[in-house]
Amino acid sequence: MPDLLTIGELSARSGVAPSALRYYERLGLIRADRTGGNQRRYARAELRRVAFIRISQQVGVSLDEIREALDSLPEARTPSPQDWARLSASWRSRLDERIRLLTKLRDDLDGCIGCGCLSLQRCTLNNPEDTLAGEGPGARLVLPRPTDDPTLAGSLS
Template sequence: MAQEAWKRKELTVGQVAERSGVAVSALHFYERQGLITSRRTAGNQRRYARDTLRRIAFIKVSQRVGIPLARIRTALESLPDERTPTVEDWARLSRGWRSELDARIEQLERLRNDLSDCIGCGCLSLERCVLSNPYDRLSEEGPGPRRLMVAGLEDRVEE
């Protein structure tokens, strides 16, 4: 008698995708990035341990709060025997990420507050453009939209 799917010790890639809400292509990507692992059957099909679902939940939550995949991978690698994160692991890791997230929040608040000074024209050389030209550093390179100009192109356009 075949075991019910929920009782199986291993899951197929389709089952993991369905249960986690993550596309199969994303699972393959996570595996290439070393975030999750699978074993291959004799027919070269991927099989995932059931605890992979918890690792994927950890990855998704970490991404949602803005943690880059490289930092998530480092966090997962720091766990003994690459086991599934526990509540205690999450508490420890999230404490370590807190200052990084606080710095990003401060940066985003500054950008939001400075956005009203930007007229959004795209010239990228406004004297007061704190978003794309802080302290008018590009004025030292000459007049005009410095970031949009390709060396020598402005001369050819006038010809």
């Protein structure tokens, strides 16, 4: 019934490199039992955690926030489908927002392709929220700072 996975097996199943799995463990995102010889053995439930981690990353959430989310899971029992649903749902608005922003960017880009602008005059690309008055002449570009959004910033890093 335990049916534990080695790190190689979890890696193959999850598509996540062993080094990344060890890294996740260091950050407290997943956990493993150990054999007498100190090797990791993962419960099958860890597969779901890894799945959640990868999905969350696609939503643009940092590992730190993912850890916080995972910390909210009950420790006493194996998380239920409802537990996972709750966590997944918590990213929903973030995902919506990212989709909205990208869609707006696309439409604006279409408009600008039409008008050939990319200029600093009244183009919504350069004045996204129409909030530029009162800070001297000239419009601001795009988003003031991409610092916080890994999706858009490239660092995206």
